[in-house]
Structures are given as C-alpha cells and as structure tokens.
Amino acid sequence: MKKFFIIIVSTVMLAFSVVFSACDKTPYFIMLYDGDTVITTVLTDDDGKVTLPSPEKQGYTFDGWYYNKALTNKYSPNDVFNKSGTLYCGYIGLEYKVTLDVNGGEALSQSEYIISSGSSVNVLPIPTRKYYNFIGWSIDGSEEISPVFNYAKDVTLKAIWRNKTSTITYDSAGGIIYNGETPIVGNYSTQTVTHGTEFIPYVAKKDGYTFLGWKVSDTEILSGGIWDYDGNLSVTAMYESN
Numbered sequence: 008m009k010k011f012f013i014i015i016v017s018t019v020m021l022a023f024s025v026v027f028s029a030c031d032k033t034p035y036f037i038m039l040y041d042g043d044t045v046i047t048t049v050l051t052d053d054d055g056k057v058t059l060p061s062p063e064k065q066g067y068t069f070d071g072w073y074y075n076k077a078l079t080n081k082y083s084p085n086d087v088f089n090k091s092g093t094l095y096c097g098y099i100g101l102e103y104k105v106t107l108d109v110n111g112g113e114a115l116s117q118s119e120y121i122i123s124s125g126s127s128v129n130v131l132p133i134p135t136r137k138y139y140n141f142i143g144w145s146i147d148g149s150e151e152i153s154p155v156f157n158y159a160k161d162v163t164l165k166a167i168w169r170n171k172t173s174t175i176t177y178d179s180a181g182g183i184i185y186n187g188e189t190p191i192v193g194n195y196s197t198q199t200v201t202h203g204t205e206f207i208p209y210v211a212k213k214d215g216y217t218f219l220g221w222k223v224s225d226t227e228i229l230s231g232g233i234w235d236y237d238g239n240l241s242v243t244a245m246y247e248s249n
Contacts (some may be wrong), residue, residue, distance in 0.1 A: 036048055037091065040076070041062065054087065059072055059094070067101060067124055074094065100156075104119060105121070106161075107166070108166065118178050148167060177198065178241050189234050202237075208231050222241065
C-alpha cells in the first residue's frame with residue numbers, strides 16, 4: 008500500500024512539473040529608443056518575439072528598428088529574444104528646398120539647395136560681403152540656425168553678418184597722443200574701429216609744433232568719417248614747426 012502511494016504522489020508531482028514548465032516562460036523587457044530618448048518598453052511573448060510600434064517623426068519616414076544606436080544592425084520581425092535588450096528606431100529624412108538670401112552679400116552661383124531633415128547645414132555655401140564677417144544662416148536674420156537641418160518644410164535662410172573691425176596704430180613721432188582731451192602714455196597707441204561706422208581719429212601734440220594730421224602714405228592722410236578701410240592701418244603724426 009505504501010509503495011502504491013509513493014507511485015501516485017510521484018506521478019502527480021511530475022504532472023505538475025510539466026504544467027509549471029510549460030507556463031514558466033518569463034517575458035523579456037525590450038527598451039525602445041529614439042537616439043538617447045526612451046520611447047517605451049515592450050515585453051516579449053511566449054515565443055520570445057515582440058510587437059513593435061511604427062513611430063512617427065515630423066520631417067522623417069520611419070525606417071524600422073535597429074539593435075545599435077549607429078543604425079547598422081537592423082532588427083527583423085522574425086528575430087527571437089532570449090534576454091532583455093534595446094532597439095533603436097531608424098528614420099530617413101525627407102527632402103526640402105532651401106532658398107538662400109545673402110542679405111546684402113555677393114550673389115551666389117547657386118541659391119537653391121535640396122536638404123534632408125537631419126543632415127548638416129555645413130553643405131551650404133559661405134557667402135562673402137565686403138567689410139563684413141559671415142556668421143551663419145538664419146530664419147529671421149538674427150539667430151543662427153542649428154548645425155543640423157530640422158525644419159520639416161521648405162525654408163528661406165538669410166545670411167547673418169557682423170561688421171569687421173580694424174586696428175589703427177598711431178605713432179606720435181615724438182609727441183603725445185590724445186584721445187579727445189585725454190593724453191595717452193607712450194609713443195604708440197591703438198584704436199579699434201568698426202567698418203561702416205563713423206570714427207574720430209586721435210590727435211597728437213608736440214611742443215613747438217602744430218599737428219597737421221596722420222600720415223598713411225606719401226599721398227594719403229587719415230581723416231575721420233565712415234570707416235571703410237579694409238584691414239589694419241599704421242599712421243604717423245605729421246607736424247609743422249611753429
């Protein structure tokens with residue numbers, strides 16, 4: 008009787024073990040990312056597979072899921088997971104027309120370009136403008152756009168400019184240099200001037216002499232007004248004996 012009971016108990020335990028094993032399929036957690044941002048987490052089914060969403064992103068077409076952030080190893084719907092992991096969504100940037108407004112600069116040989124969302128704006132040309140430094144491209148002419156094109160539409164970009172500056176180096180030729188009424192110590196002094204703006208040159212004084220102006224060359228004397236000289240400049244004081 009005891010032997011028969013042991014056989015029955017063993018059979019029941021084996022049956023429970025089979026049923027428990029069939030139900031003991033632990034799901035795995037699969038983290039879904041868009042770059043460094045977590046979108047959501049999904050669980051695998053009993054077969055180790057997952058049902059994945061197809062996210063939407065303005066300016067892009069969804070291109071599937073990938074195992075790596077570099078988007079070089081693509082996931083297949085038939086893939087089976089045997090542990091928790093991560094997937095990264097891939098996108099293909101849509102193409103848009105970009106029209107360039109040089110905003111007072113020299114005309115470009117090409118003013119319209121096709122750029123994809125997510126691509127670098129460094130492919131755009133660098134315009135030139137006399138007496139100005141090019142800062143970058145903008146939507147409104149004031150704030151530079153990001154290095155990556157992220158506008159899901161055709162846009163016109165306007166050049167941002169900043170006036171160049173020049174340095175005037177004054178040689179007192181033995182006199183004293185004045186900024187207005189303020190004397191400047193030393194035989195030399197410098198003045199920073201901005202292109203396109205009005206400036207007033209320094210003056211010089213020398214005992215027994217009358218200051219005539221600042222010599223740029225044998226035929227040119229520095230005068231005030233709107234600064235339009237391209238580059239730095241060195242000038243020397245000229246005097247006439249009293």
